[in-house]
Amino acid sequence: MTSESGRSGITLTRDDFENAHRRVAPHVYRTPLLTSRSLDEVTGFDVRLKAELFQKGGSYKVRGPTNLIGLLTEEERGRGVICSSAGNHSQGVAIAARQYGVQAVVCMARNATPSKIAATKGYGAEVVLHGSIWDEANEKALELVQERGLIYVHPFDDPRLIAGQGTLGLEIIEDWPGVEMIILPIGGGGLISGVSMAVKSVKPQVRVIGVESSGAPAMKKSVERGHLITLDEVDSIIDGLTVKTVGVNTLSVVSRFVDEIVTLPDKEIFDALIWLMAKAKLVTEGAAAAPVGALLEGLVEAAPGTKIAVVLSGGNLDVEQLRGLSWN
Numbered sequence: 001m002t003s004e005s006g007r008s009g010i011t012l013t014r015d016d017f018e019n020a021h022r023r024v025a026p027h028v029y030r031t032p033l034l035t036s037r038s039l040d041e042v043t044g045f046d047v048r049l050k051a052e053l054f055q056k057g058g059s060y061k062v063r064g065p066t067n068l069i070g071l072l073t074e075e076e077r078g079r080g081v082i083c084s085s086a087g088n089h090s091q092g093v094a095i096a097a098r099q100y101g102v103q104a105v106v107c108m109a110r111n112a113t114p115s116k117i118a119a120t121k122g123y124g125a126e127v128v129l130h131g132s133i134w135d136e137a138n139e140k141a142l143e144l145v146q147e148r149g150l151i152y153v154h155p156f157d158d159p160r161l162i163a164g165q166g167t168l169g170l171e172i173i174e175d176w177p178g179v180e181m182i183i184l185p186i187g188g189g190g191l192i193s194g195v196s197m198a199v200k201s202v203k204p205q206v207r208v209i210g211v212e213s214s215g216a217p218a219m220k221k222s223v224e225r226g227h228l229i230t231l232d233e234v235d236s237i238i239d240g241l242t243v244k245t246v247g248v249n250t251l252s253v254v255s256r257f258v259d260e261i262v263t264l265p266d267k268e269i270f271d272a273l274i275w276l277m278a279k280a281k282l283v284t285e286g287a288a289a290a291p292v293g294a295l296l297e298g299l300v301e302a303a304p305g306t307k308i309a310v311v312l313s314g315g316n317l318d319v320e321q322l323r324g325l326s327w328n
Helices: 014-027 037-043 060-071 074-079 088-100 114-122 134-148 159-175 190-202 218-225 248-257 266-280 286-296 319-323
Strands: 033-035 046-051 081-085 104-108 126-129 181-185 207-213 260-264 307-312
Touching: 014 060, 014 159, 014 190, 037 046, 037 266, 037 286, 046 159, 060 081, 060 088, 060 159, 060 190, 081 088, 081 134, 088 104, 088 114, 104 114, 104 134, 114 126, 126 134, 159 190, 159 248, 181 190, 181 286, 190 207, 190 248, 207 218, 207 286, 218 248, 218 260, 260 286, 266 286, 286 307
Parallel strands: 046 307, 081 104, 104 126, 181 207, 181 307, 207 260
Antiparallel strands: 033 046
């Protein structure tokens, strides 16, 4: 890869993303850009939905690991890979590892969605449950790296993984050359880092907007303060958006390539999730609904008719969690 590093952080080139796309494309679905008349009418924008909920494993998370494992040496593949995850990354790593015939170990928080745990095991990975949030599961994964010699696949901060996630951005530009804005969720920042760099390497004028839960705004606060911060606590039940600390690399990329970050409460994100079910007939997980929530709540400022691509990042909804929701 021709990535550059230094004081300003990593920068991946258009060639990096195109090479990653050639590596990833044979192993993933080319997900569609869906239209929604209801969303256009309520927002006043021309909106299309990048439907990664139809992706292998139910989310975009298969893209990054597929690129990363594809770049490993035969010796590294023979050692096996390990990751930590709130759920979707685990399935992405498990699927990618199986495609390459590589052993995969996944560390997940004990309160991870049961369906995601089952799916990860179903893809052939060994699952280790530890802690209550991603950060604690990640500490366990790093211990196992030392104990077993496994290759660590970071859920969001490895340039090889970021390049793989960015392939989604190239597809948006290729399928909709007139797009003017892209809105994505932010957890650790791997998706928005890859997509923002990939898109702006082709069309620098496209605005990229990130959306976080207001109960876990680790990226927004880090960008505002100009350095990496760790939240004392998080107040969000949306696993894909709930991290205390984002990545060193992703913070650097977001600071330079993302135009704005907005936040909204979990309730408004789940309202958007229900709206997507009722109006668009799409079942997404909470993190995927966050960008739609930002549009519905009027948090995105743009001229009427602006062409906006919204990334529906995944569809692995915990139905039991949805049943148990109650808001004051």
